[in-house]
Amino acid sequence: MANINDVAKEAGVSITTVSRVLNNNYPVKEETRIKIEKAIEKLNYKPNTMARSLITKKSSMIGVIVPGITNLFFPTIVEAIEEFVNKKGYSIALSNTEGDPKKELKLVEELIGRQVDGIILIDPTMENLHKRCYNELSKSIPTIIVNGSPEGYKGSFVCYDEEVGTQEAFDYLLELGHEKIALIRGHKSFSYDIKEKIYKNVLKNNKLSYEKIIDAGKGNSSEVIERTQIVVEQLLQKEERPTAIFACNDLMAVGALNACIDLGIKVPKDISIIGFDNTILAEVTHPKLTSVDLNMKEIGYRAALELLELIEEGEKSRKKLILDTKLVIRGSCAPAIK
Amino acid sequence: MANINDVAKEAGVSITTVSRVLNNNYPVKEETRIKIEKAIEKLNYKPNTMARSLITKKSSMIGVIVPGITNLFFPTIVEAIEEFVNKKGYSIALSNTEGDPKKELKLVEELIGRQVDGIILIDPTMENLHKRCYNELSKSIPTIIVNGSPEGYKGSFVCYDEEVGTQEAFDYLLELGHEKIALIRGHKSFSYDIKEKIYKNVLKNNKLSYEKIIDAGKGNSSEVIERTQIVVEQLLQKEERPTAIFACNDLMAVGALNACIDLGIKVPKDISIIGFDNTILAEVTHPKLTSVDLNMKEIGYRAALELLELIEEGEKSRKKLILDTKLVIRGSCAPAIK
DNA sequence: ATGAAAGCGCTAACAC
DNA sequence: GTGTTAGCGCTTTCAT
Numbered sequence: 001m002a003n004i005n006d007v008a009k010e011a012g013v014s015i016t017t018v019s020r021v022l023n024n025n026y027p028v029k030e031e032t033r034i035k036i037e038k039a040i041e042k043l044n045y046k047p048n049t050m051a052r053s054l055i056t057k058k059s060s061m062i063g064v065i066v067p068g069i070t071n072l073f074f075p076t077i078v079e080a081i082e083e084f085v086n087k088k089g090y091s092i093a094l095s096n097t098e099g100d101p102k103k104e105l106k107l108v109e110e111l112i113g114r115q116v117d118g119i120i121l122i123d124p125t126m127e128n129l130h131k132r133c134y135n136e137l138s139k140s141i142p143t144i145i146v147n148g149s150p151e152g153y154k155g156s157f158v159c160y161d162e163e164v165g166t167q168e169a170f171d172y173l174l175e176l177g178h179e180k181i182a183l184i185r186g187h188k189s190f191s192y193d194i195k196e197k198i199y200k201n202v203l204k205n206n207k208l209s210y211e212k213i214i215d216a217g218k219g220n221s222s223e224v225i226e227r228t229q230i231v232v233e234q235l236l237q238k239e240e241r242p243t244a245i246f247a248c249n250d251l252m253a254v255g256a257l258n259a260c261i262d263l264g265i266k267v268p269k270d271i272s273i274i275g276f277d278n279t280i281l282a283e284v285t286h287p288k289l290t291s292v293d294l295n296m297k298e299i300g301y302r303a304a305l306e307l308l309e310l311i312e313e314g315e316k317s318r319k320k321l322i323l324d325t326k327l328v329i330r331g332s333c334a335p336a337i338k
Numbered sequence: 339m340a341n342i343n344d345v346a347k348e349a350g351v352s353i354t355t356v357s358r359v360l361n362n363n364y365p366v367k368e369e370t371r372i373k374i375e376k377a378i379e380k381l382n383y384k385p386n387t388m389a390r391s392l393i394t395k396k397s398s399m400i401g402v403i404v405p406g407i408t409n410l411f412f413p414t415i416v417e418a419i420e421e422f423v424n425k426k427g428y429s430i431a432l433s434n435t436e437g438d439p440k441k442e443l444k445l446v447e448e449l450i451g452r453q454v455d456g457i458i459l460i461d462p463t464m465e466n467l468h469k470r471c472y473n474e475l476s477k478s479i480p481t482i483i484v485n486g487s488p489e490g491y492k493g494s495f496v497c498y499d500e501e502v503g504t505q506e507a508f509d510y511l512l513e514l515g516h517e518k519i520a521l522i523r524g525h526k527s528f529s530y531d532i533k534e535k536i537y538k539n540v541l542k543n544n545k546l547s548y549e550k551i552i553d554a555g556k557g558n559s560s561e562v563i564e565r566t567q568i569v570v571e572q573l574l575q576k577e578e579r580p581t582a583i584f585a586c587n588d589l590m591a592v593g594a595l596n597a598c599i600d601l602g603i604k605v606p607k608d609i610s611i612i613g614f615d616n617t618i619l620a621e622v623t624h625p626k627l628t629s630v631d632l633n634m635k636e637i638g639y640r641a642a643l644e645l646l647e648l649i650e651e652g653e654k655s656r657k658k659l660i661l662d663t664k665l666v667i668r669g670s671c672a673p674a675i676k
Numbered sequence: 677a678t679g680a681a682a683g684c685g686c687t688a689a690c691a692c
Numbered sequence: 693g694t695g696t697t698a699g700c701g702c703t704t705t706c707a708t
Contacts, residue, residue, distance in 0.1 A: 069413040092432060284623060352695045683703095
């Protein structure tokens with residue numbers, strides 16, 4: 001690969017002058033500029049970003065860390081980040097933790113070694129968050145945490161208000177007259193815990209005695225659908241049936257829906273099902289799922305926006321951004337049958 | 339940020355020695371090593387990957403370019419790439435072209451400027467492919483093209499055999515006795531064209547006179563579902579109805595399915611629907627969709643494997659890898675009613 | 677308007 | 693086993 005020296009030689013000028021036309025930051029005689037541009041063209045020269053970054057201390061790279069690219073809503077966040085950041089001249093380095101706290105930490109180190117200008121950490125593990133791993137980090141490099149429990153984290157973050165969104169979903173079910181509501185959740189995660197907490201509050205505050213919490217196990221891909229279907233079928237064959245099911249994500253809602261269809265139970269006439277995350281799945285089922293929208297696109301956009309501000313204007317103060325969720329009403333809920 | 343000089347000073351040795359314990363490539367006295375390790379720890383020193391790469395001419399970065407992260411199957415490929423490559427000590431830089439040929443070219447240049455060790459170009463635009471934009475590229479830097487039409491491209495690639503997969507799907511419908519098959523496709527793309535070609539061949543070879551090609555328009559997200567639903571509803575209300583629908587992707591298959599459900603047409607009893615791509619959508623509908631699996635995970639894995647081979651062992655010869663597709667039979671197809 | 681030279685943080689000859 | 697030094701490709705003073 002040709003370097004700046006080759007170009008300078010080819011054009012018969014010094015490397016300084018080449019650098020000047022490259023960066024267009026000092027006056028260069030039109031004639032010289034043209035000579036240099038021709039040389040660049042001829043040699044197919046591309047400036048070495050790394051050498052440049054070494055001096056300028058700016059890599060124009062943003063590190064983005066996700067727990068899993070195939071989780072249905074992360075691509076939306078990542079796309080929004082990429083779009084915004086790219087317009088401002090940055091690229092993204094994407095890493096996948098697979099939910100492993102150790103790998104998460106390792107990847108952060110790696111990104112720092114690569115001199116990224118900032119890091120967006122999407123849904124980091126509770127473990128690392130609780131160990132306060134990221135407080136120091138956020139002081140040494142611009143960092144935004146997305147959608148983690150902010151608990152104990154002293155840096156900037158953007159998240160959705162899971163509590164409010166959950167509450168809104170339950171309120172909707174209550175309005176429809178449901179008194180026997182089951183909750184489907186997955187294995188340990190802050191997100192499930194908080195929903196369970198609200199669920200229990202709702203039961204208490206409304207003096208509802210029916211309480212059923214079902215665990216659909218681990219994972220975020222299609223196997224959760226099958227597993228949910230099995231446990232929900234068991235639930236529905238017991239004597240006291242819920243009139244509504246609150247699923248902690250859309251995958252579980254689909255599983256619940258399939259269980260109903262297979263048992264000949266009509267949704268929403270006999271049972272209402274409400275999902276969470278409002279992924280594309282909610283638009284695919286029949287009936288379409290009523291689901292809580294997390295506004296992932298906006299979250300990605302805001303995270304990127306805040307990060308670039310942090311990078312370009314320095315940390316003025318910690319930013320906490322809590323975005324609204326929105327209940328998207330489709331066809332999977334109906335008034336409770338008395 | 340501390341640098342190697344700071345560490346050397348702190349430990350009272352030369353930077354060379356520090357470099358040696360960092361890379362663990364030359365013998366260093368145990369005592370000295372410990373001193374240095376302590377200094378590294380104390381200063382929270384992380385080697386600057388860029389400076390290192392400048393010398394070694396190796397960035398350990400792989401550039402991955404996709405037309406859209408939110409397309410349902412790209413995350414699967416990307417994840418497979420990330421997983422493999424990461425084990426071998428590489429990271430990935432991910433860019434999104436949004437299907438724009440200009441942006442695609444720009445992003446390639448950018449990655450080269452960043453000194454990536456190799457590039458995986460997923461589903462590049464026909465436009466750039468036809469302009470032979472990537473023949474030179476593949477000579478100057480290890481490059482794998484995934485899933486493009488290899489036509490005219492002289493470098494290495496891995497793709498699935500769309501023709502065979504499509505043929506297999508049609509054969510399956512024929513076996514089931516279908517003679518009136520409609521095709522739903524989207525706007526111009528190699529992938530749609532090839533399916534249409536096979537479709538027409540099938541009709542000709544089997545002397546089938548029913549021919550219906552429906553265009554569901556652009557895009558790869560949920561709006562395609564709605565649009566397909568509308569056009570399919572129109573189709574089904576005409577006098578001569580197909581007994582089977584071949585959808586060029588799962589989104590379109592879902593749209594077709596929804597159209598049937600809304601019109602009270604039973605799937606698969608009255609109409610069979612076959613999808614393509616075998617995304618998670620195929621497992622979500624009811625009935626579940628019979629769909630052609632493209633083996634995206636394997637594709638990602640093989641692309642990464644071939645690329646690293648290219649990088650580490652040099653280009654021995656052009657590799658063409660054509661992977662098998664697999665028809666996944668679920669519940670959306672049944673024998674034709676006569 | 678242009679060039680010479682220093683130096684970003686690191687590795688790799690080469691000495692000792 | 694350790695240090696000195698050159699230099700990767702570039703930007704940036706400082707001269708001219």
